[in-house]
Amino acid sequence: MKTNRHIAKQNIQRIARELGFDDCRVSRAKEATHAEAYRQWIADGCAGDMAWLERNVERRIDPAEVVDGAFSVVSLALNYFPGDNPEDVDYRIARYAWNEDYHDVIEEKLKDLNLAMEELGGVQRFYTDTGPVLERDFATDSGLGWNGKSTVQIHRRLGTWFFLAELITTLDLPPDEPFGDHCGKCTRCIDACPTGAITESHRVDARRCISYLTIEHHGAIPVEFRKQIGNRIYGCDDCLDVCPWNRFAQISRETRFHARQSVFQHQLRDFLTLDDNVFRKLFAKSPIKRIKRNRFLRNVCVALGNVGGEKDLPALERAAGDEDNLISEHASWAIREIKKRAQP
Ligand code: B12
Ligand code: SF4
Ligand code: SF4
Numbered sequence: 001m002k003t004n005r006h007i008a009k010q011n012i013q014r015i016a017r018e019l020g021f022d023d024c025r026v027s028r029a030k031e032a033t034h035a036e037a038y039r040q041w042i043a044d045g046c047a048g049d050m051a052w053l054e055r056n057v058e059r060r061i062d063p064a065e066v067v068d069g070a071f072s073v074v075s076l077a078l079n080y081f082p083g084d085n086p087e088d089v090d091y092r093i094a095r096y097a098w099n100e101d102y103h104d105v106i107e108e109k110l111k112d113l114n115l116a117m118e119e120l121g122g123v124q125r126f127y128t129d130t131g132p133v134l135e136r137d138f139a140t141d142s143g144l145g146w147n148g149k150s151t152v153q154i155h156r157r158l159g160t161w162f163f164l165a166e167l168i169t170t171l172d173l174p175p176d177e178p179f180g181d182h183c184g185k186c187t188r189c190i191d192a193c194p195t196g197a198i199t200e201s202h203r204v205d206a207r208r209c210i211s212y213l214t215i216e217h218h219g220a221i222p223v224e225f226r227k228q229i230g231n232r233i234y235g236c237d238d239c240l241d242v243c244p245w246n247r248f249a250q251i252s253r254e255t256r257f258h259a260r261q262s263v264f265q266h267q268l269r270d271f272l273t274l275d276d277n278v279f280r281k282l283f284a285k286s287p288i289k290r291i292k293r294n295r296f297l298r299n300v301c302v303a304l305g306n307v308g309g310e311k312d313l314p315a316l317e318r319a320a321g322d323e324d325n326l327i328s329e330h331a332s333w334a335i336r337e338i339k340k341r342a343q344p
Helices: 004-018 035-043 057-061 102-119 135-141 188-192 210-216 223-229 244-248 268-273 276-282 287-307 310-320 325-342
Strands: 023-028 072-079 124-127 162-169 198-200 232-234
Touching: 004 023, 004 072, 004 102, 023 135, 035 057, 072 102, 072 135, 102 124, 102 162, 135 162, 210 223, 210 232, 210 287, 223 287, 232 287, 268 287, 268 310, 276 287, 287 310, 287 325, 310 325
Parallel strands: none
Antiparallel strands: 023 072, 072 162, 124 162
């Protein structure tokens, strides 16, 4: 016979499906399984200048520090796979950022699920990325997927292309079983990483990761990494692209994650003409807006330095005169790189 706890869980899973989530599973709200690995990662400086990851370590590893009387964590997956890289563009943007910001898309769904759980008598805090939760550890405990050697969480049906979200709740819900690690002997992600950022299985040194360097890092991109960044102008998908579990990936039903044509009709050097106003309009509601014009143009200059040619020099010369030092320094570097290549 089904108990009230089982019925409550089934209702939550049904509502999650109706809201568009692709999976919904439950784990116990206890100290994170890999709490010690997280503490060590922070102590080793792997977070780079993401100081916010160091501020609330104890809250991040223990849901009871976030919600008084926390009993369960409801972990959710939302597929964002928008398909293959648009043809005829001379740059790459990580797929998760091809259109609208997932924080906004998912938060509206989480609000509704939270209301439904309040009706069941629960008190919740809900997050997607922005909260103090080791999201992948709790997802692994719930059997939603497992942390691949790249640290990216893999789902047996969705592959790597999904966002995580969770509600920490006071409801006592029956936990699901973990699914186990299914990477086997594969090391494709480690071999494919252009900067050697996956320093060992299940560990990424953010300071070497192109995703960190092009998104989270505020200052100049260290010269030692500029060449490996290639034509990536926002984030990096290399360790996801090569994962064999992506052979089952299906295009996301959420059209707000599909490629935004107004962005992808630009060629790389066109982005250098964006003033602040046009930048904000082009990337309205997009995660790219978050890094502001100066960091975005910094990235564009690095990519042009790697893949550009003489035809890109006039736009770069103008950028080298930009009043923002971050842009002008990276534009001057790109000009030097292109001229070096043009020499016989
Ligand atoms: C900081 C951060 C980053 C940093 C650091 C990434 C990293 N690998 O640590 C940077 C900026 C580099 C980054 C990049 C990306 N990120 Co990010 N990021 C986060 C954030 C905010 C915190 C992650 C964190 O705590 N890192 C610290 C490390 C120590 O934690 P961890 O990776 O979770 O690692 C655990 C395991 O390694 C485990 N562990 C250790 N040893 C072992 C051994 C075994 C056997 C096992 C199973 C586990 C294990 O212990 C660790 C602690 O729990 C999360 C959201 C969140 N709040 O969790 C999103 C999040 C992880 N990012 C996300 C995404 C999409 C990305 C990118 C794909 C974006 C892109 N395309 O550019 C890349 C992927 C790069 C990569 N290989 O990880 C998604 C991932 C979804 C998924 N399916 O996994 C998340 C979950 C956001 C979300 N809500 O959807 N990210
Ligand atoms: S590429 Fe291979 S090792 Fe890396 S996460 Fe995928 S299955 Fe695991
Ligand atoms: S996102 Fe790119 S740079 Fe970062 S670990 Fe994966 S392959 Fe390496």
